[in-house]
Amino acid sequence: MSRPVIAVVYDFGSVSPVEAVERLEPLGDVVxxxxxxxxxxxxxxxxxxxxxxxxxxxxxxxxxxxxAAELRRHxxxxxxxxxxxxxxxxxxxxxxxxxxxxxxETVRLLTDKHAQRRRLxxxxxxxxxxxxxxxxxDWTAAVAAVGLPAVLKPVxxxxxxxxxxxxxxAAGAALAQSLLAVAxxxxxxTGLVLEEYLAGTGRGPFGDHVSVESAxxxxxxxxxxxTGKFPLVPPFREAGHFWPAPLDADERAAVLDLAARAVxxxxxxxxxxxxxxKLTPHGPxxxxxxxxxxxxxxxxxxxxxxxxxxxxxxxVALGEDPFDADPHPxxxxxxxxxxWMPQDRVVYARAVPTPVDGGLLTRVNGIRDxxxxxxxxxxxxxxxxxxxxxxxxxxxxxxxxxxTAGDHAxxxxxxxxxxxxxxxxxxxxxxxxxxxxxxxxxxxxxxxARRATAGSPDSPAAAGSPxxxx
Numbered sequence: 001m002s003r004p005v006i007a008v009v010y011d012f013g014s015v016s017p018v019e020a021v022e023r024l025e026p027l028g029d030v031v032x033x034x035x036x037x038x039x040x041x042x043x044x045x046x047x048x049x050x051x052x053x054x055x056x057x058x059x060x061x062x063x064x065x066x067x068a069a070e071l072r073r074h075x076x077x078x079x080x081x082x083x084x085x086x087x088x089x090x091x092x093x094x095x096x097x098x099x100x101x102x103x104x105e106t107v108r109l110l111t112d113k114h115a116q117r118r119r120l121x122x123x124x125x126x127x128x129x130x131x132x133x134x135x136x137x138d139w140t141a142a143v144a145a146v147g148l149p150a151v152l153k154p155v156x157x158x159x160x161x162x163x164x165x166x167x168x169x170a171a172g173a174a175l176a177q178s179l180l181a182v183a184x185x186x187x188x189x190t191g192l193v194l195e196e197y198l199a200g201t202g203r204g205p206f207g208d209h210v211s212v213e214s215a216x217x218x219x220x221x222x223x224x225x226x227t228g229k230f231p232l233v234p235p236f237r238e239a240g241h242f243w244p245a246p247l248d249a250d251e252r253a254a255v256l257d258l259a260a261r262a263v264x265x266x267x268x269x270x271x272x273x274x275x276x277x278k279l280t281p282h283g284p285x286x287x288x289x290x291x292x293x294x295x296x297x298x299x300x301x302x303x304x305x306x307x308x309x310x311x312x313x314x315x316v317a318l319g320e321d322p323f324d325a326d327p328h329p330x331x332x333x334x335x336x337x338x339x340w341m342p343q344d345r346v347v348y349a350r351a352v353p354t355p356v357d358g359g360l361l362t363r364v365n366g367i368r369d370x371x372x373x374x375x376x377x378x379x380x381x382x383x384x385x386x387x388x389x390x391x392x393x394x395x396x397x398x399x400x401x402x403x404t405a406g407d408h409a410x411x412x413x414x415x416x417x418x419x420x421x422x423x424x425x426x427x428x429x430x431x432x433x434x435x436x437x438x439x440x441x442x443x444x445x446x447x448x449a450r451r452a453t454a455g456s457p458d459s460p461a462a463a464g465s466p467x468x469x470x
Contacts, residue, residue, distance in 0.1 A: 033054050300348075
């Protein structure tokens with residue numbers, strides 16, 4: 001019997017190609033559907049070395065038709081992507097190849113933030129005030145419909161790109177003008193959404209939001225994890241994730257119920273979803289539903305020692321139901337989180353965010369000391385010394401700290417020590433400004449809110465290596 005063929009639509013934002021091949025090859029032969037982009041041009045030789053590939057020109061229907069014809073020669077039995085920006089390409093190819101997955105209409109609802117809000121309201125799932133802006137002239141009507149404070153974000157986007165908290169109408173109007181007046185390839189947006197700001201409850205050292213990770217097969221929703229979050233870095237930048245989320249039984253039941261109703265309202269039939277929820281004084285509210293695996297979950301599943309969620313995504317794409325449970329569960333969904341998440345410890349991926357004002361990273365201090373802390377497994381460098389960081393409000397990391405702890409309190413204590421120990425030095429050759437050394441705790445804050453920290457450097461080998469393990 002021939003092995004299944006798993007086609008992975010690859011572009012920026014995916015799991016690494018090495019990780020994809022390693023985790024999926026036990027299930028079948030891997031083929032990359034490589035979308036034309038600057039990112040794939042940079043790593044094309046690596047992709048070609050790892051697995052057979054098919055070039056995808058996603059800019060035209062003709063290009064998609066040609067890619068589908070070339071993929072058909074490999075006889076794929078599954079097609080999936082781990083890239084948010086390629087959900088639409090994957091749906092278009094799956095429709096041409098007759099393979100299961102998100103439909104083009106479902107992908108529209110998953111990626112168009114205004115359309116998603118409208119559908120969730122129409123289906124009675126969650127009514128969050130929202131207004132679409134196609135031009136700066138729409139600002140006055142948007143503020144009248146939504147009120148302030150509010151969140152201004154792209155109608156389509158990822159990683160908190162161009163996402164801002166607006167408290168004053170004049171400042172918001174200027175921001176909308178600046179974002180809509182610039183071409184997308186220059187950092188602008190083709191459309192914006194102004195949304196009601198959802199105020200969270202105080203959660204101490206934890207974020208006031210969680211995500212529910214779900215798999216859907218033939219319309220059957222199964223929740224396999226609830227992911228805890230660290231507090232957002234202003235304005236809305238993710239700072240990391242951990243399992244299990246610190247929720248009581250009632251909160252957990254409420255977030256699972258809301259996530260299931262949201263997924264069903266968007267007509268997800270087969271695929272992976274990652275539903276972000278705000279924990280408010282009035283119960284959980286939907287931030288957004290995404291149609292792919294959440295960030296860092298593949299690494300968390302390895303630390304947890306449980307089932308592999310990257311392989312899970314492929315099994316769903318193969319049309320399998322990976323869960324040993326009643327195939328006809330009581331609504332709204334099955335809950336298998338106890339089998340997928342650790343019950344006796346905490347696993348985490350804590351980000352060290354890039355500075356919002358950017359700079360040239362010249363030195364990293366404290367890595368060795370951090371790797372000596374209890375439970376810290378890996379310092380995963382995302383930006384090496386000598387690299388320039390662009391000014392940006394989107395989620396981006398200098399590094400990730402991966403580790404385990406006996407409980408949530410131990411995790412908080414260890415990470416507090418780690419983020420106090422790690423320091424990063426930035427220069428700005430363009431202005432001739434002297435180097436500034438920032439504590440990891442302060443990175444990502446507005447420049448005026450930071451405190452500078454002095455420190456002695458690690459050895460060059462420690463500072464320059466991309467991955468450091470205990």
